[in-house]
Amino acid sequence: MKTFILLIIFCFAFVLQANAQNSPKIIFQMKAGNTRTYNLSDIDNIKLTNCSADMMMNIHSKKTLLDSYPTNSIKSILFGLNSQNQKILTMVYSDTKINTIKYILAEIDSIVFKQEAQPIDFFPFEVGSGWVYSYTDSIFGIYSTGKFSISTDGLWFCSILDNLPWYGRKAAIFHVVKFNVEDGVNEKLNINNIYLSQDATGLYSWQSPDAGWKKVISFTEASWKDYSFLFTSGLYSNTTKLSTGTITVPAGSFNTIQTGYSYSNYSDHYATTYRSESPFECYADKVGLVYAQRSYSENPQDPNDTDLSDKEKVSLVAMGQFSLIESEPNEYPNFDQIPSEICMIEGSANSKDASSQDGQGNPLQDWYGFKILGGYKMVLRCWYQGGCATDPGYVEVSLWEYDANNKLIFIDKAKTFVEKDCIKQAGLLADLKANTKYFIGVRAINDKNNNQRSYQIFIGHQ
Numbered sequence: 262m263k264t265f266i267l268l269i270i271f272c273f274a275f276v277l278q279a280n281a282q283n284s285p286k287i288i289f290q291m292k293a294g295n296t297r298t299y300n301l302s303d304i305d306n307i308k309l310t311n312c313s314a315d316m317m318m319n320i321h322s323k324k325t326l327l328d329s330y331p332t333n334s335i336k337s338i339l340f341g342l343n344s345q346n347q348k349i350l351t352m353v354y355s356d357t358k359i360n361t362i363k364y365i366l367a368e369i370d371s372i373v374f375k376q377e378a379q380p381i382d383f384f385p386f387e388v389g390s391g392w393v394y395s396y397t398d399s400i401f402g403i404y405s406t407g408k409f410s411i412s413t414d415g416l417w418f419c420s421i422l423d424n425l426p427w428y429g430r431k432a433a434i435f436h437v438v439k440f441n442v443e444d445g446v447n448e449k450l451n452i453n454n455i456y457l458s459q460d461a462t463g464l465y466s467w468q469s470p471d472a473g474w475k476k477v478i479s480f481t482e483a484s485w486k487d488y489s490f491l492f493t494s495g496l497y498s499n500t501t502k503l504s505t506g507t508i509t510v511p512a513g514s515f516n517t518i519q520t521g522y523s524y525s526n527y528s529d530h531y532a533t534t535y536r537s538e539s540p541f542e543c544y545a546d547k548v549g550l551v552y553a554q555r556s557y558s559e560n561p562q563d564p565n566d567t568d569l570s571d572k573e574k575v576s577l578v579a580m581g582q583f584s585l586i587e588s589e590p591n592e593y594p595n596f597d598q599i600p601s602e603i604c605m606i607e608g609s610a611n612s613k614d615a616s617s618q619d620g621q622g623n624p625l626q627d628w629y630g631f632k633i634l635g636g637y638k639m640v641l642r643c644w645y646q647g648g649c650a651t652d653p654g655y656v657e658v659s660l661w662e663y664d665a666n667n668k669l670i671f672i673d674k675a676k677t678f679v680e681k682d683c684i685k686q687a688g689l690l691a692d693l694k695a696n697t698k699y700f701i702g703v704r705a706i707n708d709k710n711n712n713q714r715s716y717q718i719f720i721g722h723q
Contacts, residue, residue, distance in 0.1 A: 384459055384549040389421065396417055402569045413443045416719075422434040433457050438717065462481050477490065490553070497536060506519055511577070517552070519544075533563070534559050553574070599629050602631070604721075606718040611626065628703075636695040637722050639723070656704065
């Protein structure tokens with residue numbers, strides 16, 4: 262497994278902003294039950310849709326719905342109907358000294374941000390932008406009776422899912438799917454979303470409602486506190502610094518802005534454990550993150566404790582569309598087109614979903630088509646939950662050839678080789694012919710509870 266991941270990699274040949282925590286806020290209690298918070302200083306106007314008559318009346322008369330409502334905080338209130346005859350309300354803001362405004366039971370139709378809050382394009386935030394990164398991690402430890410080592414190789418698929426207002430900023434959802442293989446055997450999949458925002462002061466990463474936004478790259482400072490990294494982590498310094506330099510990765514050579522620090526307490530003779538740490542990230546204009554690494558070591562004074570070293574690296578392999586999120590309708594002939602021979606696919610299936618029959622008369626709920634120019638051996642891995650005593654429903658992933666007579670020919674289906682806690686991993690290998698069209702099919706089976714089952718499918722070269 263480690264070998265095919267490495268082969269895949271080689272086949273890809275400045276104005277300071279006011280403190281967001283102290284800025285006046287507007288908080289929406291949504292009909293779905295969640296809340297959204299924005300800085301008033303970032304907003305010109307907000308349009309609310311599906312406003313109740315009581316809500317509109319109360320806002321107009323300045324009653325009950327507002328925690329605080331000074332007369333100088335709002336320039337104008339406009340009422341009307343949209344094209345669907347839904348009641349809409351638009352509020353245009355001026356500068357305000359209040360702490361919080363709160364609206365209840367509203368649906369946000371649109372938010373217009375002030376011009377200075379618009380992002381710049383240092384990190385491309387267009388929906389559909391994509392990146393593939395290679396990942397390596399080497400851990401080595403020595404203890405009183407022996408030693409150990411752990412080696413991890415991986416491919417990380419990243420893409421921009423959406424742009425939306427998020428806690429006072431216009432943000433992009435940076436979707437990350439990590440496919441790692443530990444010691445050449447243990448395959449692991451991890452999926453998460455990172456909220457990123459950028460303006461004239463820098464690139465920011467959202468942490469939590471308590472921690473708020475933290476700066477990843479500064480466009481106005483040589484060093485700063487309250488920092489964050491995108492793919493690495495820093496534990497032992499309260500400040501990170503900027504530098505510049507040229508970095509060469511599989512995707513090419515880039516002039517980069519670099520952030521990081523070097524920490525060591527080896528001069529502290531009273532330390533019970535000596536530590537060193539060097540996190541480091543490099544960003545290129547209109548590209549985003551190009552390279553990241555973190556070196557860490559710890560050497561306890563106690564000879565019975567473990568000496569440990571860890572070095573991880575993330576390198577940009579290619580930019581483009583290497584991720585596919587299923588879109589409906591997704592049954593033949595309205596199938597989703599796989600954008601690359603190396604791709605991470607994410608979708609969901611239910612036995613009640615619309616389907617089309619495969620070449621053996623069975624229903625396939627989801628179809629993914631692709632055509633190759635040169636023959637190669639394809640590796641397919643898929644992950645899903647189910648197929649056990651407590652959850653009998655599952656999905657079956659299969660590979661089909663679409664021949665010259667427009668017929669589907671069955672090649673193989675992914676076979677389960679890892680099962681733990683009712684979560685399965687399956688895979689297949691197949692020799693694909695040049696100038697041939699293929700389909701990957703997904704079928705929901707034994708789904709008595711009509712659960713919508715999510716799945717992930719990785720395809721690549723051996």
